[in-house]
Amino acid sequence: MNRITAKKQLSENVFRMDVEAPLVARARKAGQFVIVMADGEFGERIPLTIGDADPEAGTITLIFQTVGATTTKLSRLEPGDSVAGVLGPLGRPTEIRGENGEKPGHVVCVGGGIGVAPMHPIAQALKAAGNRVTIIMGARNKGLFVMEDEMRAIAGDDLILMTDDGSSGRKGLVTEPLKELCAAGGVDEVIAIGPPVMMKFCALATKPFGVKTTVSLNTIMIDGTGMCGGCRVSVGGKTKFVCVDGPEFDGHEVDWDQMFARMSAFKPQEAAARDHVCRIGLSAGKNR
Amino acid sequence: MTAQEKLAIPPRGMPEQDPAVRARNMKEVALGYSAEDARTEASRCLACPAKPCMKGCPVAIDIPGFLAKAAEGDFAGALETIKKTSLLPAVCGRVCPQEKQCQKFCTVGKILKDQGKAVAIGRVERFCADWAAAEIAAGRLPAPKPAVAKPTGKRVAVIGSGPASITCAADCARAGHEVTMFEAFHKPGGVLVYGIPEFRLPKKIVEREIEGLRETGVKIETNFLAGRTLRIRDFLEKEGFSAVFVGTGAGLPKFMGIEGENLIGVFAANEYLTRANLMKAYDEEHADTPFWHGKRVAVLGGGNVAMDAARMALRLGADEVHLIYRRSEAEMPARLEEVGHAKAEGVEFHMLQNAKRILGGEDGKVCGIECLKYELGEPDASGRRSPVAVEGSEFTIDVDTVIVAVGNGSNPLIAATTEGLETDARGRIVTDGEGRTSIKGVYAGGDIVLGAATVILAMGEGRKAAASINADLA
Numbered sequence: 001m002n003r004i005t006a007k008k009q010l011s012e013n014v015f016r017m018d019v020e021a022p023l024v025a026r027a028r029k030a031g032q033f034v035i036v037m038a039d040g041e042f043g044e045r046i047p048l049t050i051g052d053a054d055p056e057a058g059t060i061t062l063i064f065q066t067v068g069a070t071t072t073k074l075s076r077l078e079p080g081d082s083v084a085g086v087l088g089p090l091g092r093p094t095e096i097r098g099e100n101g102e103k104p105g106h107v108v109c110v111g112g113g114i115g116v117a118p119m120h121p122i123a124q125a126l127k128a129a130g131n132r133v134t135i136i137m138g139a140r141n142k143g144l145f146v147m148e149d150e151m152r153a154i155a156g157d158d159l160i161l162m163t164d165d166g167s168s169g170r171k172g173l174v175t176e177p178l179k180e181l182c183a184a185g186g187v188d189e190v191i192a193i194g195p196p197v198m199m200k201f202c203a204l205a206t207k208p209f210g211v212k213t214t215v216s217l218n219t220i221m222i223d224g225t226g227m228c229g230g231c232r233v234s235v236g237g238k239t240k241f242v243c244v245d246g247p248e249f250d251g252h253e254v255d256w257d258q259m260f261a262r263m264s265a266f267k268p269q270e271a272a273a274r275d276h277v278c279r280i281g282l283s284a285g286k287n288r
Numbered sequence: 289m290t291a292q293e294k295l296a297i298p299p300r301g302m303p304e305q306d307p308a309v310r311a312r313n314m315k316e317v318a319l320g321y322s323a324e325d326a327r328t329e330a331s332r333c334l335a336c337p338a339k340p341c342m343k344g345c346p347v348a349i350d351i352p353g354f355l356a357k358a359a360e361g362d363f364a365g366a367l368e369t370i371k372k373t374s375l376l377p378a379v380c381g382r383v384c385p386q387e388k389q390c391q392k393f394c395t396v397g398k399i400l401k402d403q404g405k406a407v408a409i410g411r412v413e414r415f416c417a418d419w420a421a422a423e424i425a426a427g428r429l430p431a432p433k434p435a436v437a438k439p440t441g442k443r444v445a446v447i448g449s450g451p452a453s454i455t456c457a458a459d460c461a462r463a464g465h466e467v468t469m470f471e472a473f474h475k476p477g478g479v480l481v482y483g484i485p486e487f488r489l490p491k492k493i494v495e496r497e498i499e500g501l502r503e504t505g506v507k508i509e510t511n512f513l514a515g516r517t518l519r520i521r522d523f524l525e526k527e528g529f530s531a532v533f534v535g536t537g538a539g540l541p542k543f544m545g546i547e548g549e550n551l552i553g554v555f556a557a558n559e560y561l562t563r564a565n566l567m568k569a570y571d572e573e574h575a576d577t578p579f580w581h582g583k584r585v586a587v588l589g590g591g592n593v594a595m596d597a598a599r600m601a602l603r604l605g606a607d608e609v610h611l612i613y614r615r616s617e618a619e620m621p622a623r624l625e626e627v628g629h630a631k632a633e634g635v636e637f638h639m640l641q642n643a644k645r646i647l648g649g650e651d652g653k654v655c656g657i658e659c660l661k662y663e664l665g666e667p668d669a670s671g672r673r674s675p676v677a678v679e680g681s682e683f684t685i686d687v688d689t690v691i692v693a694v695g696n697g698s699n700p701l702i703a704a705t706t707e708g709l710e711t712d713a714r715g716r717i718v719t720d721g722e723g724r725t726s727i728k729g730v731y732a733g734g735d736i737v738l739g740a741a742t743v744i745l746a747m748g749e750g751r752k753a754a755a756s757i758n759a760d761l762a
Contacts, residue, residue, distance in 0.1 A: 023512075023517050023518060024517065027516065027517060027518065037474055038576075040474060041568075041574075042568055042571065042574040042575045042576060043474075043576055044567065044575075044576035044577040044578075045474075045567070045577070069576045070576055073576075084474065085474045085510065085511040086511060087472060087474075087511040087512070087513055087517075088513070088516065088517065089516055089517070090513065090516060222559060222562050222563065222567065222577070223472065223473060223482075223562065224472075225472050225513055225539065225699070225701060226539050226540050226699045226700065226701055227482075227539035227540070227541070227558055227562070227699065228541070228556060228558045228559035228562050229540075229541040229543070229555075229556030229558055229559050230555070230556070230559040232543075232550060233550075234550055239543060239549070239550065241540075244540075244699075244700060244701060255550075257652075258550055258652070261551075261552055261651075261652030262550065262552060262652075264552070265552045265553070265580070266578040266580070269578030269579070270578060273576055273578065
């Protein structure tokens with residue numbers, strides 16, 4: 001059992017939670033994730049990226065959107081409550097340019113929606129390794145941005161905000177400034193984390209410029225340790241397991257359409273399960 | 289009783305649920321012997337002085353010894369004899385491939401010219417374990433108190449909680465060491481809980497064994513991934529453990545490498561079974577983990593995991609289950625009894641056939657499987673006649689689900705996060721044959737050393753490594 005120490009609702013469907021997991025907080029590196037179970041006996045195991053960690057307090061920060069049964073259940077927990085389990089840190093840490101001998105350079109970080117949360121520790125590490133870090137954040141509207149202040153603290157004037165409706169920053173997609181930056185030259189690397197379709201189009205945008213583009217995949221998983229094979233994706237024509245070979249891959253090599261299809265495998269059941277949880281929630285509310 | 293009289297006793301069949309009924313429920317298929325069945329079956333043993341059956345047992349149980357006691361109705365004594373060398377009789381009695389081990393060498397089967405008529409050693413073993421558990425539960429028999437040596441003050445970490453780890457943990461705890469077991473899943477038991485289905489190994493039996501471990505003082509930490517949550521060397525260098533045993537099993541599922549394997553509706557048997565067993569996805573009212581309800585299912589492979597997946601598919605509502613295996617039935621590695629069960633339940637066996645590619649519709653979902661027919665050719669390195677594809681023999685079966693059960697590779701995680709740990713070309717941890725790895729203080733056993741094997745072999749490995757740990761820490 002892992003106790004929740006803090007909770008904040010960031011937007012209609014997005015929550016931030018600090019959860020006690022001392023060993024994970026100590027061991028985790030940028031780019032890694034955890035498997036979370038909301039409840040024990042019949043709960044589901046879902047992968048969530050680690051937004052931040054406080055090794056001294058022994059907590060990790062999870063930022064999640066309510067999309068299925070488990071995230072909906074999680075969103076109903078309060079500080080002092082516990083989640084049934086947190087396993088991690090999982091996956092290979094991000095390879096931070098400049099940490100392993102190569103020259104630091106200009107890295108563009110693209111965060112879409114709550115993809116900004118896992119991007120935060122990566123951007124921090126990139127900055128610390130001496131890179132120039134440009135951050136592009138995208139959301140449907142102003143109200144859906146998360147961690148804007150934290151990202152501005154890293155990128156300063158190199159923070160570009162994009163919204164679908166123009167309610168903050170520029171109106172348009174994250175791929176527009178990304179293309180402009182690549183066309184202007186001098187971009188050594190791009191890291192994109194967000195909805196799968198955003199990552200696909202970021203990879204397509206950078207491909208003509210030959211800029212290395214890393215994406216972080218969040219596929220269906222059960223164990224998260226290399227056992228079940230559910231998270232497999234084709235990368236460069238080879239089958240890879242996101243949990244042990246990833247979660248980060250070369251975005252130019254990922255078979256995106258196959259991945260989209262695989263991620264939708266349980267959509268009808270997921271929708272039904274979520275409705276079920278929501279209905280239970282409503283009736284419980286009425287009873288009170 | 290004379291040998292002639294013994295040989296004249298008809299073998300006792302195993303009472304079973306009716307195939308048509310059981311194919312749609314999760315309850316255990318084999319119901320177990322009655323006391324009378326067990327006594328009668330045990331009395332068929334000829335007590336051969338050479339004890340050939342023992343040679344077939346990976347942990348060398350004194351089989352004629354325990355059968356003699358069982359034949360007298362002394363089931364407690366029989367169990368005590370078994371437990372001298374085997375820790376998990378209720379499990380092994382159910383899942384050991386007896387026809388390839390003890391029963392293969394049984395003189396009774398040889399004389400009767402039918403190894404199927406050998407003394408049903410496994411069934412009697414199972415009865416003794418189940419009988420004792422029931423007697424203990426009813427308060428008629430005291431719970432066993434395993435002798436635990438004086439505390440040594442030394443700590444042993446056991447990574448994983450499957451058969452190898454359970455055995456190693458028990459033996460180290462009995463030697464007086466403080467043992468902590470670390471499991472990545474939220475429940476201990478390893479393959480016994482995520483892989484082997486309820487209908488073949490009820491989970492309450494696994495829980496009982498785990499409870500027994502706790503009673504000997506073993507602590508169990510779940511949701512802990514050694515290598516990631518804590519590196520192996522940190523157990524020794526920072527956390528005060530004197531030894532680490534790695535029993536993480538052969539986790540990584542193998543695929544065929546054919547077209548269409550990443551279509552929606554293609555599962556590794558590991559995923560399919562984990563959803564159904566550990567995550568209880570069959571219980572749709574309660575479980576959050578979704579399940580894939582295939583109506584026409586193809587299972588690729590001929591081992592126990594393939595049988596488990598095929599039979600699980602039936603229980604979860606499949607109308608047709610096709611088991612596709614590229615050799616003939618004689619070469620199937622699955623336990624004979626499970627092959628029989630699968631057939632009786634209605635799994636269609638396609639022998640000497642193999643998948644060539646998996647066909648998908650425009651929606652990215654599986655819609656069929658194209659197979660090739662095979663013939664048996666010359667014996668290969670394993671001594672089995674190797675199958676050769678018959679050119680132009682392609683045909684298609686319409687299916688909506690494909691379950692790949694062609695074995696597991698080694699999980700790369702511990703090796704990748706433990707500098708200096710020697711592994712072989714197939715990623716298996718190299719040991720000195722006694723469980724010691726290339727790093728002092730680090731031991732390994734079970735499938736991570738052997739490659740995919742059996743519960744009893746893993747148990748034997750755990751026992752061997754524990755003996756080395758106990759000797760090295762003395």
